[in-house]
Amino acid sequence: MSDTQKPPELAGFEARLKEAEARQAAAEKPPDERGKGMALAFRVSAELVGGLIVGVGIGWLLDRWLGTKPWLLIVFFLLGSAAGLVSVMRTVSGMGHGVGYKPTPGEPRKGDDGTKTGREARGE
Amino acid sequence: MAEKHSPLEQFLIKPLVPIKIGGVDLSFTNSALVMVIVVVLVGLLMTKGMGKRGLVPGRLQSVAELSYEFVANLIRETVGTAGRKYFPLIFTLFMFVLFGNMLGMIPSVFTFTSHIAVTFFMAAVVFIGVTVLGFVRHGAHFFSFFLPAGVPWILWPLIIPIEIISYLSRPLSLSVRLFANMLAGHALLKVLAGFVPLLGIAGIAPLLVVFALVGLEFLVAFVQAYVFTILTCVYINDAENMH
Numbered sequence: 001m002s003d004t005q006k007p008p009e010l011a012g013f014e015a016r017l018k019e020a021e022a023r024q025a026a027a028e029k030p031p032d033e034r035g036k037g038m039a040l041a042f043r044v045s046a047e048l049v050g051g052l053i054v055g056v057g058i059g060w061l062l063d064r065w066l067g068t069k070p071w072l073l074i075v076f077f078l079l080g081s082a083a084g085l086v087s088v089m090r091t092v093s094g095m096g097h098g099v100g101y102k103p104t105p106g107e108p109r110k111g112d113d114g115t116k117t118g119r120e121a122r123g124e
Numbered sequence: 125m126a127e128k129h130s131p132l133e134q135f136l137i138k139p140l141v142p143i144k145i146g147g148v149d150l151s152f153t154n155s156a157l158v159m160v161i162v163v164v165l166v167g168l169l170m171t172k173g174m175g176k177r178g179l180v181p182g183r184l185q186s187v188a189e190l191s192y193e194f195v196a197n198l199i200r201e202t203v204g205t206a207g208r209k210y211f212p213l214i215f216t217l218f219m220f221v222l223f224g225n226m227l228g229m230i231p232s233v234f235t236f237t238s239h240i241a242v243t244f245f246m247a248a249v250v251f252i253g254v255t256v257l258g259f260v261r262h263g264a265h266f267f268s269f270f271l272p273a274g275v276p277w278i279l280w281p282l283i284i285p286i287e288i289i290s291y292l293s294r295p296l297s298l299s300v301r302l303f304a305n306m307l308a309g310h311a312l313l314k315v316l317a318g319f320v321p322l323l324g325i326a327g328i329a330p331l332l333v334v335f336a337l338v339g340l341e342f343l344v345a346f347v348q349a350y351v352f353t354i355l356t357c358v359y360i361n362d363a364e365n366m367h
Contacts (some may be wrong), residue, residue, distance in 0.1 A: 042305065079286055084293070
């Protein structure tokens with residue numbers, strides 16, 4: 001009796017295992033990707049609200065200080081909405097999240113070590 | 125009043141050791157207690173875990189090494205090698221938020237990340253630190269942050285306020301995101317769990333939902349810590365490598 005001879009039920013085992021693993025891998029994204037998508041969604045939603053709240057807050061405070069109710073509140077409400085949308089666009093388009101991002105024409109944004117930054121690599 | 129069964133009762137801050145100094149309430153609260161526990165747990169994990177320094181890591185050492193590598197990779201991806209000197213700060217923030225979120229998932233343990241006082245303080249530290257860093261690194265050039273290149277001067281009065289608001293909204297969105305998610309998640313769990321005894325045999329339906337939501341909340345607890353950390357890295361990157 002040789003050690004290399006496998007029992008019949010184990011004969012195609014490796015092949016079947018590979019097949020099953022491939023099926024599973026195709027069926028679900030790696031958990032890492034799932035978490036990152038969710039992280040992006042959380043970021044975007046808060047970005048929109050944050051800009052709006054800060055805009056309204058500034059307008060309200062300036063109104064109280066200068067006695068110009070309600071004009072500055074209205075102006076800064078609109079500016080805040082715009083700021084929120086700009087932040088969302090920056091986050092989603094992967095332009096970088098920096099305020100006042102300045103794209104160099106024809107050159108993608110690089111990390112300081114010359115490699116792509118993580119956000120670009122992930123396609124965020 | 126149904127304080128006992130209010131879904132928001134879990135967020136109540138109770139002083140454990142009342143301390144008053146000059147009219148300022150500095151009591152040691154249940155929130156502070158959990159924070160101390162978190163700091164002790166993280167400290168134990170890192171010192172005990174790395175104490176043996178095995179070439180083949182044991183369980184605790186694996187966890188310690190994994191968390192180190194996770195944060196180190198995060199910094200390398202977002203800031204690059206220049207971000208290495210911020211590792212202690214970022215690692216501390218990540219572990220503090222992560223353990224705070226995770227311990228909060230244990231029933232009846234206070235979730236301190238569900239309080240905006242806590243999250244806003246952390247966000248404010250990051251925001252002020254990053255602003256100071258930007259000034260130190262770039263001086264007056266820092267103000268070019270607020271003026272994207274290629275904007276015609278006619279639009280300046282519109283663009284500059286928008287950019288300033290967008291910059292000022294950073295600490296707010298950073299803190300609101302974390303606190304709101306933890307608050308909403310825990311309150312929702314409590315509300316749905318309240319239906320279970322009320323509905324008798326039909327209570328199995330909300331029970332199943334709570335069961336699924338607990339799993340989701342664990343994911344949210346991790347993702348929120350991750351988001352808080354990665355945004356800190358992104359902000360540091362903006363100040364460090366200004367474009």
